[in-house]
Amino acid sequence: MRPSPDRIERLPEQYFTTLLARVLAAGDDVIDVGRGNPDVPPPPHVIEALVESSSDPAIHGYPPFAGLRVTKQAIADRYASVYGVELDPEREVAFLPGTTTALVELALVLAQRGDRILLPDPGYPDYNSAVALAGAERVALPLGKDGRPDWEGAPRERVAAVYLNYPANPSAVAAPPGVFGEAVAFAHETGAAIVHDFAYGDLVFDGRRPESFLAEAGAREVGVEMFSLSKSYGMAGWRLGFVVGNTEIVARLNLVQEHARSGVFVPLQRAAVAALTGPQETVEERRALYERRRDRVLESIPGARCEGTFFVWFPLPDGLTFERLLDEHRVAVAPGEGFGEQGRGFARISLATQDEALDEGLVRLRRAFAAE
Numbered sequence: 233m234r235p236s237p238d239r240i241e242r243l244p245e246q247y248f249t250t251l252l253a254r255v256l257a258a259g260d261d262v263i264d265v266g267r268g269n270p271d272v273p274p275p276p277h278v279i280e281a282l283v284e285s286s287s288d289p290a291i292h293g294y295p296p297f298a299g300l301r302v303t304k305q306a307i308a309d310r311y312a313s314v315y316g317v318e319l320d321p322e323r324e325v326a327f328l329p330g331t332t333t334a335l336v337e338l339a340l341v342l343a344q345r346g347d348r349i350l351l352p353d354p355g356y357p358d359y360n361s362a363v364a365l366a367g368a369e370r371v372a373l374p375l376g377k378d379g380r381p382d383w384e385g386a387p388r389e390r391v392a393a394v395y396l397n398y399p400a401n402p403s404a405v406a407a408p409p410g411v412f413g414e415a416v417a418f419a420h421e422t423g424a425a426i427v428h429d430f431a432y433g434d435l436v437f438d439g440r441r442p443e444s445f446l447a448e449a450g451a452r453e454v455g456v457e458m459f460s461l462s463k464s465y466g467m468a469g470w471r472l473g474f475v476v477g478n479t480e481i482v483a484r485l486n487l488v489q490e491h492a493r494s495g496v497f498v499p500l501q502r503a504a505v506a507a508l509t510g511p512q513e514t515v516e517e518r519r520a521l522y523e524r525r526r527d528r529v530l531e532s533i534p535g536a537r538c539e540g541t542f543f544v545w546f547p548l549p550d551g552l553t554f555e556r557l558l559d560e561h562r563v564a565v566a567p568g569e570g571f572g573e574q575g576r577g578f579a580r581i582s583l584a585t586q587d588e589a590l591d592e593g594l595v596r597l598r599r600a601f602a603a604e
């Protein structure tokens with residue numbers, strides 16, 4: 233076989249795979265409070281929709297590549313009712329197998345080789361993989377304390393896309409006021425596309441309202457928003473998500489879909505429709521559960537913050553590292569440096585951790601802090 237192509241060679245270490253292997257190798261007595269895997273199952277009516285649809289013998293053929301009309305309509309209806317954003321289901325919605333797929337494909341359909349893509353720092357590590365696969369150049373976009381990007385310091389030339397993410401993983405900030413307007417202005421100035429990752433859109437706390445990028449004037453002329461069923465409905469393993477907004481970008485994603493993926497299994501789409509259009513109480517119950525856990529973490533960890541997502545971001549006391557927490561105190565967090573240079577000295581706790589484990593993790597973290 234010939235050597236692997238450079239797009240493979242350029243892929244960074246997969247942060248979460250490496251982290252999980254390190255934590256598992258440390259032994260069974262470790263409490264893992266770093267991992268963001270939703271711990272509450274999807275609503276029963278969603279599972280019923282999957283079972284019922286998949287028991288139809290005629291349903292197992294290829295799906296329509298770009299998604300069922302009813303799926304895209306359900307997405308448009310939810311965006312209208314929850315975020316006040318009207319969407320054309322045929323031209324402004326691309327239905328995809330998860331946001332991870334979306335964030336990689338967006339880099340592929342937006343950037344030429346050598347173009348720049350600006351990524352929030354700290355930010356979600358999988359964006360780096362997207363940039364590598366597209367053969368683009370990653371440029372860090374440092375976020376201030378309030379989560380606002382350093383637009384002044386950003387390059388203006390050859391910027392194909394800017395990825396943003398509010399509420400933000402890992403820093404857990406909600407969108408700072410005016411940030412979407414600033415993003416639209418930056419896009420007009422530079423020609424960059426804006427990609428807003430709204431994976432935690434519904435998970436905001438302290439009475440905040442979810443804020444869609446597409447509610448900003450002019451947003452859909454310059455960009456798109458990604459949404460995931462993983463977090464709002466506890467459906468991470470189902471791999472369901474979508475991209476909404478700019479018609480040209482949506483068309484390019486649908487073209488890739490025709491060439492590379494052949495769509496999403498119809499019973500999964502029926503279940504997605506059930507999730508998006510059925511009773512929404514569980515979304516609020518889930519949000520409230522994470523908020524209660526968030527409160528317990530904030531009481532325990534000095535300097536911790538969280539306005540949304542299911543993560544809490546906090547500064548590690550001097551000299552206390554991820555390794556020492558794991559090896560000496562038997563508690564695993566997600567180390568901040570994996571999220572970018574600005575994450576150095578910080579760590580992330582996941583609220584998608586069962587109450588008992590979370591409480592024990594907090595006991596161990598407090599003990600570790602006291603021993604410093």
Ligand SMILES: Cc1ncc(COP(=O)(O)O)c(C=O)c1O
Binds near residue numbers: 331472473
């Ligand atoms: C910020 C962010 N974006 C995207 C994703 C991927 O979500 P999905 O399950 O839809 O692939 C995650 C998952 O943890 C995330 O934290």
